[in-house]
Amino acid sequence: MIGRTLLRRVRSLWVRIRHRTRALVRRGSIEREMDEEMRVHHEMEIEDRIRSGMDPMEARRTALRDFGGVERFKEESRAALGVAWLDSLVQDLRFGLRILRRRPMLAALAVLTLAAGIAFPTAAFSVADTVLHRPPEGVPDPDRLVQVRFRSPHDSRMRETGLSHLNLRDLGEAALPTVTHLVGSAENSYQVVTPDGAARHLHSEAVEGDYFGALGVSPAKGRLLSAAETVAGPAVAVLSEEAARRLFGEGSAVGRRLHVNGASLTVVGVAGNGFRGVHRGRSTDLWVPHGLHPTLLHVESDTYHRRDASTLFNLVARLRSGARAEAAENELREAMERLVEAYPEQNGRYADYQPTLYRYLGIRPSAREWFRRSMLILVAAAFVVLLVACANVASLLVFNGLRREGESAVRQAIGASRPRLVRQHITEGALLVGAGLVLGAAAAAWLSREMISEGINRYYSFSFEGAVVEGRVLAFAAACGGISVLLAALLPALVVPRVDLVASLKVFARKRTGGRGRLRAGLFVTQIALSLSLVVSALLLRGSLRNLQEVELGFESAGLMEVALDPRRQGLDQAQLAEYQRELLRGVATIPGLHSVAGVGDGPLRAQFRADLRPGGEGGGWPIEAWAEHVTPGFFGTLGVPILRGRDFTADDLERSWESDAGVAVVNEALARRLSGTVEAVGLEIVQRGYRENRVLEVVGVVADSRMRDLRGERDSGLYRPLGDSYHSRTALLLRSDRPSAEVIEDVRGVVNGIGLPVPFQRAAPLTDLVDELTTEERLLARLMTLLSIVAVGLAGVGLYGAVASSVEERVREIGIRKALGARMSEIAGQVIGEVLRLTAFGLVAGAFVGWGAARLLENRLFRIEPLEPRVWFAAVVACVVLAVAAAALPARAAARVDIVRTLKG
C-alpha cells in the first residue's frame, strides 16, 4: 500500500518537473499553444451557440463577452504555470537595454563613473589583501602553519622574540602531541659572490630541523635540505627560483658553487612553486643549513652554542589537524618551563615567557600594524570615491528620469503597478552597475598591480609579486556593486515614479515635484561634503609630510654622503677587522675634494642599539636608556654637530678601542642632563650594561643633541663610543664634499678595491636619500590620498554640473517668462549661482562633520599638524566653493541666454 502511494508520488513529481521545465524552456511555444487552445475553445463555443439556435452575430458577441478580459486571464494562466517572475524579469531587462540604447552617451558616462567608483576601493582592498592576508607562496595547506613568538609578560617594551637553536632543537625533539613539526629559521642578509665575480646581497635563512618538510615545499630542481643536514651543516645551499634565474640565467643552478660570506657552498636544489619564505614582502632567496651559521656569521663557536646566544631563530610549527592553538600554546609553555628548570643559568631569562601563535599571513608581524592602519585609511578614502560615483549616477538617472517622465505616466495609466515600475528602474540601474562592475574589476586588477609595483615595492623595497583580483577581492567588488545598485538605482527608483500623472501629461505644467527636487539637492550636498572631507584629509597628510621632511635633524645633511659595508662577512676575525678599518680610514682620507670624513657603526638616523646605563658608583637597576653609536674621531665635525663641553675622541682612543676597550664615551646634551641635571657631565663615570660584563666609561665630551633614530618623537639620549668598541662589524663612512656624490662613491670603491677584499656596499648614497626613506610611508600615503581626492573632486565636478544643468533645463519655461517680464541676463545667472552657493553652504556644513571625523581617524599619523588646522580647512573650503561655482558656470550662462521665443512656443 505504501509502495503504491510512494510510486504515485514519484510519478507525480516527475510529471511536475517535466511540466515546469517545459514551461521554462519552451516559452514561446507554450504561449502559442495557449493561444491556440483559447481560440479553439472560443470557436467551439460559438458553434455550439449557433447550433442551439442563436444568430451567428449574436453568438460571436456573447461568446466574446463571456470570455472575459483576455490579457488578465492569460496572465492568470501564466501565473498558474508558475514562471511569471521569469517573464517580468526578461521583459524588464529588454526594456532597460532599450532605454540605454536610446541614450548611449548617458549610459556610457554612467558605466565609466561606476567603473571608477568600483575600481578604486577594489584595488585598495586587493593591495591590503596581498600585503596583510595572503598566505605564502609554494606552501600547500598554510592554514595549519603557525609562527611561535615568545614574550615576557613583565617586560612590555621587549618585542616578541624567538629562541636560540639549542632550545629550539630540544623543543622540536620533545615531540609535542599537538604539533607535527617544530622547526626554525634565522634570517640574515648574506653577501653572495658568483663565479663570475659579481657580488650582491641576498636575503637568506639558516634553517634548523625538517624545515622544508614542515612547510610542505617541493623542489623545482634538485633537492631540498633534510633535517639531518641542517644539523650537520654540510656546505650546501638551496636557492629560490627567482635567485637561480638572476644568478645563473636559464641554465641549471644545481651543482654550481657560490661564495656566501666567504664560505664556498654548492647549490643542491631550487625551491619550487614560487616559494620565497614564509613572510611576504621581504622575500628569501637562499637557504642554508643552520649548522653552517656560525661559520657564515663569523661568530665564535662557544658564543653561538649557548642557550642564551644572541642569534635567535624564528619558530615555525605545523599544527596537527584537529589540534587547537590554545592547546599547542599550553604545551609549548610547559615545555619551555621544563627547559628553564633544566638549564637555569642560561635559560634564566626565559622564565615566565609566554608563547603566542600567529598564522602566516602577509608581511611579518612587526610591520603589520602600521600597514593595517594605512590600508584602512586608503580603503576608506577609496570608498568615498565610490559614494561620489554613486551620487553622480543617481543624479544621472534622475536627470534621465525627467526626460522619461511622460513615459512613466503612460505606463502607469495602462496598468503597470508601482512596484513593477520600481523594479524596472532598478533593473536598468543594475544593468549599468553590471557593466561598470566588469570594467571596474578589470581596472582594479591593473590599478592594484601598479600600486604594488610602483608604490609598495618601490617605496619599501619589498618584492610583492603583484596583487591578484580573485576570491575575496572579487567578492568585495561585487559588494561594491551591490551598494552601487542600492544607492544609484534604488534611490532614483523610489523617487522618480512618484509622478503626478496629470501634471506630467500636461506638457506645460513643469513644476518641480518635491521629491525629485529634494533628491537633487541632497545629492549635490552629498557630493560637496564628500569632496570636502577627502580634500581635507589629503591636505592634512601632505602638511604632515612636509613637517616631517623639514624636521630639525641637529646636523647638516646637505653635502653629506654615506657608504656602508660589512667587511666581517668576508671572513675576517676581530683583529683582522681592526686592521681593515684602519686601512679603510687611511685610504678614504686620501680622497681629493673632501672637507672631512669619519667612520661610524650604524650611521645617523639609524641607531640600532640601545644602551642601558647607570651613573658610576651606584648599584641596582638600569634607570637610564640611550641609543648607542660607535664613531671615529672627526665624526661630530663631519656631521656638523657642535661639541659643547670637553673634547672629541682622539686617534689614541680609537686605537685603544681596537685593542681592547677605550673606556671613554661622549654623551649628548639630553643624556648629560639625565646624568647630572646640567650639561656639565665631563668627567662623570657611567656604567653600561654588557651582555656578559658591564663596562665602566668616563665621559670626555658633551655634544649637541641630534636625531639618532627617526624623525618623530622626542630627541633621544645618545651615547657615543669609539668605533673599535662595537661588537659588530658594520662600518659606515660619512664623507662631506662639494663634489658630486657619484664621483666620491666611485673613489671610495677604488679605495676598497685597493685593500684587496671584495666587499660590496650595503648602502652608497647621499644622506638626504636616507631622510626620504624615513618618510616613505608618509609619502606613499600622502600621494595616494592626493590621487583619490583628485578623482573624487573630478567626479563630483561632473556630477554637480549635471545636477545644475538638469535643474536649469527643468525651469526653462519659468526663466523664459521672467526674461519676458524684464529680468536681465546677469540677474538670471546670478540667481542660479546664488542657489548653488546656498546648497554648497549646506554641503560644507555637512562636510565639516564628515571631514572632522576623517581628520580624527588620521590623528595619530599627523606630525605637528592639528586635525583642525585652519589653513588646511580654509584651503579645502575655498576649493569646494570654486568647484561648485565652476560646475555651475556653464549652466548659469545657458540659463542667462535662454531664448524667450522658443520657450514660450513650448
Added chain:
Amino acid sequence: MGKEMGDLLHGTLDLLILRTLQFGPLHGWAISKRIRALSKDVLEVNQGSLYPALYRLEGRGLLESEWGTSAEDRRVKLYSLTSEGRGRFVEERSVWRDFSSAVERVLGPVAPEAG
C-alpha cells in the same frame, strides 16, 4: 448563475474537473460542456476560470496533457488524469461529502419550522 461561478472555490472546481475526466481524456471546451450537462445547466464554468484551473492541476501533477485531434478534426489539447489524480479525486470526493453533509446538518431540514 454564470457570474457567480467566479466565486466558486478553487478546490470545488478542481474536484469537478477531476470528476469529468474519470472516464477518459477531454479537451477544455468539452470539459466545460460536460460539467454543464452533468449539473443540468446549473454550473457554467467560465473559460477564465477553467483554463487557469487546468494549468494549475497539471502543474500539481494531477493531470497530464497531450495534443490530439477532435471529432471534427481540429487540433485540440486533451487532458487526462494521472494515477495521482485518480487517487486524489477519491480522497477529495470523500472530503467534500463529509463537508457538505455537515453543512446540511447545521442548516437543518427544508421544511419550515413549526410555530
